[in-house]
Amino acid sequence: MANKKRNLSGFMLLVGLLTVVVLFAGCETKPAESKQIVVYNSPPEWANWGEMLKKFGAKTGIQATPDNKNSGQTVTALIAEKAKPLADVAYLGITFGYEAANRDLLVGYKPSGFDEIPNELKDPEGRWMTIHYGAIAFIVNTDALGKTPVPKSWADLLKPEYKGKMAFLDPTSAAVGYSVAVAANLAMGGSLDNWEPGFKYFKRLEAQGVEHPKQTATPRVIKGEIPILIDADFNGYRPKIKENAPLQVVIPAEGSLKMPYVIGMVKGAPRPDAAKKLIDYVLSDEGQKIWAGGFVQPIRAGMVPPEVASQMLPASDYARTKTVDFLKMQQVQKSFTDRWQAEIVAK
Amino acid sequence: MRRWGAGRFLVLLVVILVSAFLIVPVFISIIGSFSGYWGLTMFEKGLTLRWYAYVWENYSHTIRYSVIIAAATVMIDILLGVPAAYALSKGRSRWFIGLEELLSVPVAIPGIAIALALIQTHNYLSGSWLFIVVGHVIFTMPLMLRAVTAALRTAKLTAMEEAAASLGASRSTRLMRVVIPNVRDAIVAGSLMVLTMSLGEFNLTFFLYTPLTMTMPVGLYESYASLRIEIGSAYTTLFLLFTLPLMALIQYLGSEKVEGQGF
Amino acid sequence: MISRRMADRLWVSGLLLPAVLTVAYYFIYPMLVLGLTSLHSEAGLSIVHYTDILTKPRYRESLVDTIFLSVAVTLVTLAISTLLSMVLVRWEFPLKKLYQALITFPLSFPGVVVGFMIIILFGRTGVIPNVITQLTGKPMLQIAYTNWGLFLAYLYFSIPKVTMTMVGSVHKLDLRLEEAARSLGATPAVTFRRVVLPALSPALVSAGALCFATSMSAFGTAFTLAQNISVLPVLMYTEYTLSFQIEAASAMAITLGVITLLFNYAYRTIGERG
Numbered sequence: 058m059a060n061k062k063r064n065l066s067g068f069m070l071l072v073g074l075l076t077v078v079v080l081f082a083g084c085e086t087k088p089a090e091s092k093q094i095v096v097y098n099s100p101p102e103w104a105n106w107g108e109m110l111k112k113f114g115a116k117t118g119i120q121a122t123p124d125n126k127n128s129g130q131t132v133t134a135l136i137a138e139k140a141k142p143l144a145d146v147a148y149l150g151i152t153f154g155y156e157a158a159n160r161d162l163l164v165g166y167k168p169s170g171f172d173e174i175p176n177e178l179k180d181p182e183g184r185w186m187t188i189h190y191g192a193i194a195f196i197v198n199t200d201a202l203g204k205t206p207v208p209k210s211w212a213d214l215l216k217p218e219y220k221g222k223m224a225f226l227d228p229t230s231a232a233v234g235y236s237v238a239v240a241a242n243l244a245m246g247g248s249l250d251n252w253e254p255g256f257k258y259f260k261r262l263e264a265q266g267v268e269h270p271k272q273t274a275t276p277r278v279i280k281g282e283i284p285i286l287i288d289a290d291f292n293g294y295r296p297k298i299k300e301n302a303p304l305q306v307v308i309p310a311e312g313s314l315k316m317p318y319v320i321g322m323v324k325g326a327p328r329p330d331a332a333k334k335l336i337d338y339v340l341s342d343e344g345q346k347i348w349a350g351g352f353v354q355p356i357r358a359g360m361v362p363p364e365v366a367s368q369m370l371p372a373s374d375y376a377r378t379k380t381v382d383f384l385k386m387q388q389v390q391k392s393f394t395d396r397w398q399a400e401i402v403a404k
Numbered sequence: 405m406r407r408w409g410a411g412r413f414l415v416l417l418v419v420i421l422v423s424a425f426l427i428v429p430v431f432i433s434i435i436g437s438f439s440g441y442w443g444l445t446m447f448e449k450g451l452t453l454r455w456y457a458y459v460w461e462n463y464s465h466t467i468r469y470s471v472i473i474a475a476a477t478v479m480i481d482i483l484l485g486v487p488a489a490y491a492l493s494k495g496r497s498r499w500f501i502g503l504e505e506l507l508s509v510p511v512a513i514p515g516i517a518i519a520l521a522l523i524q525t526h527n528y529l530s531g532s533w534l535f536i537v538v539g540h541v542i543f544t545m546p547l548m549l550r551a552v553t554a555a556l557r558t559a560k561l562t563a564m565e566e567a568a569a570s571l572g573a574s575r576s577t578r579l580m581r582v583v584i585p586n587v588r589d590a591i592v593a594g595s596l597m598v599l600t601m602s603l604g605e606f607n608l609t610f611f612l613y614t615p616l617t618m619t620m621p622v623g624l625y626e627s628y629a630s631l632r633i634e635i636g637s638a639y640t641t642l643f644l645l646f647t648l649p650l651m652a653l654i655q656y657l658g659s660e661k662v663e664g665q666g667f
Numbered sequence: 668m669i670s671r672r673m674a675d676r677l678w679v680s681g682l683l684l685p686a687v688l689t690v691a692y693y694f695i696y697p698m699l700v701l702g703l704t705s706l707h708s709e710a711g712l713s714i715v716h717y718t719d720i721l722t723k724p725r726y727r728e729s730l731v732d733t734i735f736l737s738v739a740v741t742l743v744t745l746a747i748s749t750l751l752s753m754v755l756v757r758w759e760f761p762l763k764k765l766y767q768a769l770i771t772f773p774l775s776f777p778g779v780v781v782g783f784m785i786i787i788l789f790g791r792t793g794v795i796p797n798v799i800t801q802l803t804g805k806p807m808l809q810i811a812y813t814n815w816g817l818f819l820a821y822l823y824f825s826i827p828k829v830t831m832t833m834v835g836s837v838h839k840l841d842l843r844l845e846e847a848a849r850s851l852g853a854t855p856a857v858t859f860r861r862v863v864l865p866a867l868s869p870a871l872v873s874a875g876a877l878c879f880a881t882s883m884s885a886f887g888t889a890f891t892l893a894q895n896i897s898v899l900p901v902l903m904y905t906e907y908t909l910s911f912q913i914e915a916a917s918a919m920a921i922t923l924g925v926i927t928l929l930f931n932y933a934y935r936t937i938g939e940r941g
Binding site: 093095097100101102122123124125137138140141143270271272273274275276277279280281282 | 442443462465523527528530531614615616626629630631632633634635
Binding site: 415419426428487488520521606636648651655666 | 678679680682683685686687689690693694696697698700701704747750751754764766767768769770771772773774775776777778779780781782783784785786787788790792794797800801819821822823824826827828855856880881884885886887888890891900903904907913916917920921923924927928931932
């Protein structure tokens, strides 16, 4: 009987221990509410968000939990959480900004500097606004390519030596992926109304075996796991210049697309004060210069120091990057997605 | 010593190939996590711990949440499952068997379906790690239930209980002092299995998590999707450090339940 | 005064209540709502979301692809696992327990880790392509993100599972039947085909059912790897998250649930009889 008693108390001890672990752990995980912020779509390896959130945390004491959702996943999460929002701020490709506002997921807030943003790049009520932009480019890891020459044009990518070496983010859920598709279509002579040249090109490109990651793939091109990543130019500059990664940024010869990115405050955000502070910060002089330091083009004029500009590709290359009617780009997005699913994915 | 014909050699070849297929990548991943640069070779640029540092800096919260959720799941499973198992072991009528079947149905339903259902009915829980615990409890409780019911049905408990009752012990005393000590082993075995399953659950958790309640499998997915292979390897190795001891214990205690794990 | 029998009944019900209430509130009720959502359309109750799975090209293709993949995986797994389980039961070799522990270790992996193991083996910097490059100068078999890679990943989690399921049945085989066949002059191959396989057939069917159910409902593995093929669980996720089609997603969830429920039931009942 004494044996059983000891076993029973040993067992009770185990249960007690587990309880203590759970309670202790449960208490520890929540820092003060006011010192937290949740920003959907803020991968540390994208557009210098890592440094931005760190500096923001150092300045305000508000800690952000980075989030790797892409724009499409962000909008979905916002919809799912509409009754009880979990995020405070959302960062989105511009077409998804329109979508989020249409679905009443964002609320208006105009920080100082709002007026400097061109009208076509912001929501009049301030529900979303462009904070920076980039251009669609090839980010090429020259080590991974070895002796193969660096591709210079969309047409180059169809050559056999690049088979199995390319990737761009999923165009049905990531803003940059959709932008790549729009850019390629434009370069092939199409337009937002006419996708024929684009899809002809996509079919040939996909036959080369293109990978479509769903989330930021910057570390993988830095590493060389993906030799050619068609993505936003800033993601190539930053590791190339700051980390000496063996990368080259190429704006394709036939032309490319400018890609604005927007930020908006979530409707019903649990921490609205923190949200406002972040939006203020990313549009402030200090914040805009942090983007510039990461080789992301700030939206407000005059924020790019000359030494940064000199390390990027020359203006003549950027003359090839066009803008489109971004509202229209959003309006045709669903039909593009459907067509991509039907003609490309299903094969 | 049997003669080694061509047939046996063929079998051996297949066995070696399949075993290598299963085992080798695990070891390669662990080794590669220390590689300075994993290209055509692994150790051209020496050894480093910096990938582990990265994982710790960016994903340590996932380890904490995985552990809390697993611990909570086990505790709730014990609190719900052990009394239920005891009650179920009392009879063999159609009712009892039917009830046991009903309580075990969640194991046969894909985690993603359970998650989609929970999102539609219990969304008020979203944002809390309890949401994930609910999901985990639903599909792990049958394991605890089965382990304990099986043990109870074989132990000669009725005789022991009658003896205790005849000595004046109340029902609850009998439960605590006679029944539970005898199923302690089954509860331990069941707990180990539940812990392993909860730590390794992805499908259901992926639908219910938020950045503030991320578990290791979800973090692992992120690292495979976005980060370089050295970081993925380091993170995976850390994850294995949790599940390997548990699996070893389960093997040691002799049970190899194969149901219920979704991939 | 309550009779002792009544008291017993109350006691038993009381012990069962927490578990039953939990399952009712957190499983049965949500699943019913899931079912209702799947039947919801603009015109009231309708099975249109289920028929869509069979009629919409993208959905049907996903269903067909998933079934085809699962069948292929099941057949290949059964073949390999039968071999493996017989070796485990009948051969003796040093460190056998360690070996068994190692090959069942993948049972604790989430699907995403299984996907990563395939990336380790067959990714761009995978072991196999690297070895081939060292030997031949050209990288080959970088197939992790192709359909073959997905197939191999499904094998990776199925083989340990089915092997352990079959070990018990192999233990129960009556060796005397095989010895009798041998003494009558049958070669090992013939003995295997004519004596062992028929004896194992209930186990094969039951393990095959389990394997099929697991493959049909696997999500994490495909989510990590699949680029071209869209298996039904991933399609369900895409429809829910990208297109906000919660009704279609619910119908797919119920469909998958019914399939896995049926095949799991087959696994348990056929297994028990064999």
